[in-house]
Amino acid sequence: MVQPLAGALNWEMVFTDSAFAGASISNVSDTFVNGGLSFSLVGGVLNVTWAGDDFASDSDFSATLILKRFPSLPALLCWVLAYWVF
Numbered sequence: 001m002v003q004p005l006a007g008a009l010n011w012e013m014v015f016t017d018s019a020f021a022g023a024s025i026s027n028v029s030d031t032f033v034n035g036g037l038s039f040s041l042v043g044g045v046l047n048v049t050w051a052g053d054d055f056a057s058d059s060d061f062s063a064t065l066i067l068k069r070f071p072s073l074p075a076l077l078c079w080v081l082a083y084w085v086f
């Protein structure tokens with residue numbers, strides 16, 4: 001997205017899906033200025049917000065977020081090992 005030369009207003013995006021329940025989210029990369037994106041995932045609701053900027057910027061901003069539905073392999077291995085030990 002190319003930002004206008006007079007800055008950019010803040011915004012918020014809200015995504016709702018029952019499939020988000022139990023998932024986790026992490027930030028891989030973020031080139032948004034002014035602190036980058038903020039995000040939260042609570043139950044089935046994902047919120048992504050940006051504070052905007054108030055200076056002349058002529059940049060393309062991008063971000064990559066990863067939504068994980070299943071536990072990571074190390075966490076899964078811990079549960080498997082705990083089962084075998086006890």
